[in-house]
Amino acid sequence: MDSETLSTLNNNIKNHLPVQSNGLISAPDPPKQPFVIGVAGGTASGKTTVCNMIISQLHDQRVVLVNQDSFYHSLSDDTLAQVYDYNFDHPDAFNTELLLSCMEKLKNGRAVNITNYDFQTHKRIGPGWKVNPSDIIILEGILVLHDSRVRDLMNMKIFVDADSDLRLARRIQRDTVERGRNIQNVLDQYARSVKPSFEEFILPSKKYADVIIPRGGDNNVAIDLIIQHIRAKLGQHHLCKLYPNVSVIHSTFQMRGMHTLVRDVKTTKHDFVFYADRLIRLAVEHGLGHLPFTEKQITTPTGSVYPGVVFCKRLCGVSVIRSGESMENALRACCKGIKIGKILIHGEGNNGRQLIYEKLPADISSRHVLLLDPVLASGNSAVKAINLLLSKGVVESNIIFLNLIAAPQGIHVVCKKFPKLKIVTSEIDVTLDEDLRVIPGMGEFGDRYFGTNN
Numbered sequence: 001m002d003s004e005t006l007s008t009l010n011n012n013i014k015n016h017l018p019v020q021s022n023g024l025i026s027a028p029d030p031p032k033q034p035f036v037i038g039v040a041g042g043t044a045s046g047k048t049t050v051c052n053m054i055i056s057q058l059h060d061q062r063v064v065l066v067n068q069d070s071f072y073h074s075l076s077d078d079t080l081a082q083v084y085d086y087n088f089d090h091p092d093a094f095n096t097e098l099l100l101s102c103m104e105k106l107k108n109g110r111a112v113n114i115t116n117y118d119f120q121t122h123k124r125i126g127p128g129w130k131v132n133p134s135d136i137i138i139l140e141g142i143l144v145l146h147d148s149r150v151r152d153l154m155n156m157k158i159f160v161d162a163d164s165d166l167r168l169a170r171r172i173q174r175d176t177v178e179r180g181r182n183i184q185n186v187l188d189q190y191a192r193s194v195k196p197s198f199e200e201f202i203l204p205s206k207k208y209a210d211v212i213i214p215r216g217g218d219n220n221v222a223i224d225l226i227i228q229h230i231r232a233k234l235g236q237h238h239l240c241k242l243y244p245n246v247s248v249i250h251s252t253f254q255m256r257g258m259h260t261l262v263r264d265v266k267t268t269k270h271d272f273v274f275y276a277d278r279l280i281r282l283a284v285e286h287g288l289g290h291l292p293f294t295e296k297q298i299t300t301p302t303g304s305v306y307p308g309v310v311f312c313k314r315l316c317g318v319s320v321i322r323s324g325e326s327m328e329n330a331l332r333a334c335c336k337g338i339k340i341g342k343i344l345i346h347g348e349g350n351n352g353r354q355l356i357y358e359k360l361p362a363d364i365s366s367r368h369v370l371l372l373d374p375v376l377a378s379g380n381s382a383v384k385a386i387n388l389l390l391s392k393g394v395v396e397s398n399i400i401f402l403n404l405i406a407a408p409q410g411i412h413v414v415c416k417k418f419p420k421l422k423i424v425t426s427e428i429d430v431t432l433d434e435d436l437r438v439i440p441g442m443g444e445f446g447d448r449y450f451g452t453n454n
């Protein structure tokens, strides 16, 4: 790479990153993406009813419904002449490339124009409607779980199941009343293409579903459970949107597996410590990624130039005794010789937490501080700890609070009071109980980590 290309590349990178007043560049936040739900199922299985129920129960969220029907190919005049031989239930009847490009755009926060499809003329009709990006996108249609590229866009896949006689009866009713067909045509089409394609393409896609809803829109229990799950997932999305300084480490099955072990009441102390340590190490590495950096070009052994960066200097850790001390080793392993201060906060209940002890580096005011505590519950301890750091002259935006699980209540309290501080957490939980325990949580972290539980 020549130096001109390199400098252009560096400028391109820089132009997309926030530059601080001291000239340092902050690491970018990953873009927040909408939650995509796919709803598949045979004809007249009740997909529309299920989608409407989800939308009405999530009335406080921005939801958009995209129908696979809108992506039917318009029939040419030749095909129209033999429309009774046409298979509308075959994957090839849909313009999946167009569907994919619209969904990609919506996922990336861009509006799209979607044309309507007219079931009477078998044509797409303009000018269509503008679909704005939303927090939740529901993609509904008989074959939305068929193509792996479409499935890969989904965060949740639902298959609506209904008895085939019932579906045929509904289909006859709908096509004769709403789509202007006669009953003989409906039955012919059903036997010729709808049923065979259901068996060949739609039914096999059921295995990809995360949730199968028997009895379609009549199944209130299943729909309530789905709404609860979406709400729990959106809790995270929502808080991250509300407070841009909250960063949740990107979830993978690997991370979920470690959380499963750490949260399981049956996990032994030995395993708890092992998996908590792994999660802590990830949280620490992720947290360090939020520090500013400066650019540095180096030469590799191949004689090539690498446009690199240099880690931020003047860091320190501050652990909240006791649980926060479990995070010190990981921080030391990542940042050789880092200074680590300590704060002890003790007391029960909402307002009972008191600062008991503190020992911090003398020059802490000029440092970036990684505040260590694996659990953020009510936020009372965190507020006490952060107030102490501020009273020592630490700049609020120089504090990164690292933890493993955070309750929404604690996030609200900390972010409202300290909007410039950054919270890095591994998972956001559902709520707190009346004893201020995180739910589902992991119990008393300190007792489980240090072996003082029963």
Ligand SMILES: Nc1nc2c(ncn2[C@@H]2O[C@H](COP(=O)(O)OP(=O)(O)OP(=O)(O)O)[C@@H](O)[C@H]2O)c(=O)[nH]1
Binding pocket: 041, 042, 043, 044, 045, 046, 047, 048, 049, 069, 072, 088, 089, 118, 119, 120, 121, 122, 141, 142, 189, 194
């Ligand atoms: N005859 C005819 N049928 C069509 C045409 N376009 C689509 N279809 C049928 O429309 C069906 C797709 O819509 P459905 O899934 O039944 O409709 P829906 O309203 O979403 O169904 P539910 O909400 O599950 O009740 C397919 O089975 C196709 O056979 C068309 O131009 N002509």
Ligand SMILES: O=P(O)(O)OC[C@H]1O[C@H](OP(=O)(O)OP(=O)(O)O)[C@H](O)[C@@H]1O
Binding pocket: 320, 321, 322, 323, 324, 353, 373, 374, 375, 376, 377, 378, 379, 380, 381, 382, 410, 436, 444, 445, 446, 447
């Ligand atoms: O957000 P809050 O409601 O203040 O709760 C969170 C605090 O509770 C835990 O410590 P705990 O008091 O259990 O002490 P320990 O670390 O010694 O076990 C945890 O490590 C936090 O410091």
Ligand SMILES: O=c1cc[nH]c(=O)[nH]1
Binding pocket: 323, 375, 377, 436, 437, 438, 439, 441, 442, 443, 444, 445, 446
């Ligand atoms: O659930 C909780 C709440 C506070 N501290 C913990 O360790 N766990």
